[in-house]
Amino acid sequence: MLEVNNIHTYYDLSHILFGVSLEVSKGEIVCLLGRNGAGKSTTMRSVMGLTPPREGTIRFKGEDITGKKPYLNARLGMGYVPDDRRVFADLTVGENLEISGKKPLNGDGWNKDSVYEFFPPLKEIDGRKAGFLSGGEQQMLTIGRALMTNPDLLLLDEPTEGLAPLMVKMLEEQIARLRDTGLTVLLAEQNQEVAMRLSNRAYVIDNGVIRYHGTIEELKKNDTVRKKYLLV
Numbered sequence: 001m002l003e004v005n006n007i008h009t010y011y012d013l014s015h016i017l018f019g020v021s022l023e024v025s026k027g028e029i030v031c032l033l034g035r036n037g038a039g040k041s042t043t044m045r046s047v048m049g050l051t052p053p054r055e056g057t058i059r060f061k062g063e064d065i066t067g068k069k070p071y072l073n074a075r076l077g078m079g080y081v082p083d084d085r086r087v088f089a090d091l092t093v094g095e096n097l098e099i100s101g102k103k104p105l106n107g108d109g110w111n112k113d114s115v116y117e118f119f120p121p122l123k124e125i126d127g128r129k130a131g132f133l134s135g136g137e138q139q140m141l142t143i144g145r146a147l148m149t150n151p152d153l154l155l156l157d158e159p160t161e162g163l164a165p166l167m168v169k170m171l172e173e174q175i176a177r178l179r180d181t182g183l184t185v186l187l188a189e190q191n192q193e194v195a196m197r198l199s200n201r202a203y204v205i206d207n208g209v210i211r212y213h214g215t216i217e218e219l220k221k222n223d224t225v226r227k228k229y230l231l232v
């Protein structure tokens with residue numbers, strides 16, 4: 001589904017990613033773990049086309065999408081949930097969902113009703129301006145909005161960051177349900193417990209370099225990697 005090959009990404013003169021490669025196959029949840037500032041968001045932004053890499057290639061569903069604009073990647077089936085949970089503050093919850101809607105080719109798929117079924121608390125605040133939501137509600141809305149585009153691949157950037165434990169638990173359950181629908185997910189997380197419960201495989205990034213990749217079972221046993229790159 002996604003093949004990132006040896007990308008180098010910069011912000012102006014700052015070289016941030018140094019030859020990052022990773023792969024996500026259809027139906028997998030793959031997590032990208034790393035400390036604050038390790039390069040997780042930059043990897044997500046590179047894949048989405050928001051900060052395109054200067055070197056290396058990105059393939060999505062077999063197509064070379066290196067350098068493609070984000071809206072074209074979205075059209076191809078990439079959903080992106082940024083870590084800043086930006087919503088349209090002046091629009092209601094319902095309107096935020098509606099403007100993202102994209103009709104799936106085969107007629108079924110996500111719509112506002114199914115998003116509300118998936119995140120019942122959102123239904124109760126359908127008419128509320130999105131600028132007045134709690135962090136958890138905003139996160140449900142940004143995920144719901146990405147689902148409304150009926151993506152094949154969901155890029156989820158630190159969905160649990162800064163949320164209360166109960167909300168983290170609820171989101172984890174919902175992401176697990178998304179996994180069970182067969183959606184492919186690349187999940188960036190600092191919260192390794194949550195990420196390891198949800199994922200099949202993990203990549204560990206540190207200082208813009210992938211230091212480790214393997215199955216979750218292997219990572220759980222590898223204390224050296226977890227101590228060196230993940231514990232704060």
Ligand SMILES: Nc1ncnc2c1ncn2[C@@H]1O[C@H](COP(=O)(O)OP(=O)(O)OP(=O)(O)O)[C@@H](O)[C@H]1O
Binds near residue numbers: 014016034039040042
């Ligand atoms: N717009 C920017 N301009 C310059 N440097 C940036 C910019 N955004 C991020 N960086 C730097 O790039 C590096 C990687 O940041 P990135 O946001 O990808 O890390 P992260 O692993 O997602 O961590 P976080 O949990 O803080 O989001 C950091 O050193 C950060 O300071």
